[in-house]
Amino acid sequence: MDCRSVVAELDEIRQATTSMKALEPPPVVWYRVRDEVSRRPSRPRFAWAWAGAAAAALLVAVYVGSRLPAFQVRAAGPEALLSRSRTAASAELTAHYREYLAGVDAAIAETELALAENPSNPRVRMAHLEARAARARTLNQLYAGGD
């Protein structure tokens, strides 16, 4: 792939990013936590620390390739929710981010296969670019600690 095609692809990714629908879970969590930190400095700091810890754990999981145990992600009942430990909740948050990225990676692989058989199909191309943009955006946010 030459430089021009790389630049063109990056431009397409940038355009896809700006035109994407509201599909931004990481900011939802982190921005809220940040708001909480500025509003109530005493208690939510641990929540911010959670997000940071989750990001760090996730980056380790993504790049070191460790296979953490799969969490069964289900909505907890009220009593289970109230008795949940911070450690367990933090681990689940990490698992959710990992699942999110795993789904995005699967989409990238799936759309690459589709591009091999239908190379200029606009839906396939858009799906592929959106998946790559989502991955880049998420990793950027993780590296930036949520900013």
Place this chain on the structure above:
Amino acid sequence: MRSALVVCLIALVASAAPVSRGLSGAIACRAGQTVRLVHRYGNIFARRALDDTLAVDVTVRVEAADRKRAAAFASEVELSLAAWADTVFASVLYPELVDPAPGFSYEVDLVLTIPDGVRFEASNAFGDVEVTGLTSGSAVSSRYGDVRFSACHDVHAEVSHGDVHVVGGSGLLGVNCSYGNVYLDETTDRVAVENRYGNVRAAKLDGDVTISNVMGHISADGGRGRWCLVSRYGEIAAYLDDSMLTKLDVIAELARVRLLLPDLLPFRIEGRTNAGEIGTPYRFKKHADGDQHRLTGSRGRGGPAIVFTGAWSDFYVGPDEGDTSR
């Protein structure tokens, strides 16, 4: 020289123009059967038939730099309809494509008319699915397209990277959505939505409603019956303006919840949150015990019983007035 260039340009544009071809098929169906369709590229439209025949209209579109090659490909696309026991299988057969050149693209749109009493099941990869007026059950799975149900009874949608729209449905409605958004409007009976990373917006639902989300928001506007809203890390905003709502359960973790109530609505409320706050302009009983905050109160007689539970979540219970984010 100039005219030669123009002729060349016209020839080039003409050769790259898409090739379109239509074909159709039909097969008799009886009540109790299921029509099953597996599709990959293109849109699917399904609507109610006026007779006992499953009819399928197909539009093939192929685009390539070499128009002859596009036409050859389009001419070899076939529609297959085959009945086996209680199932009618519908599929599109493509010619083998060896080493597709850059610029090569194809899509096949399908329009199906489904007889009364026949269930419809479809899966699609890169295209939308739109189902209208089918009352004998529909199940749709989609990877990268939107799914829309209008005036259908008993539907289920399994969607990965597209949005789900349901308008005017009844019976059982099940939605499992990962990366897209879910929009529900005027749907009754039993509703179960599980979403992960997109948002859910529900308006005027009536019945037994459960909406669960992980990282997206939930917005509920109006509604009757019994509701349960669960959010792990997103926000919940519930605008409760109907006294025919009997019960509302809200469960939230690392979330922010707003329960907005008009002045004339009677209700009872009871809630608690660990490591979170509860805000309200109403004179309800508030109690704090360590990190746990509780609230109980009521207004008038009747109306919904509201119960909320949260961990590391903030709750606001108050009037709808001045809420510009609605």
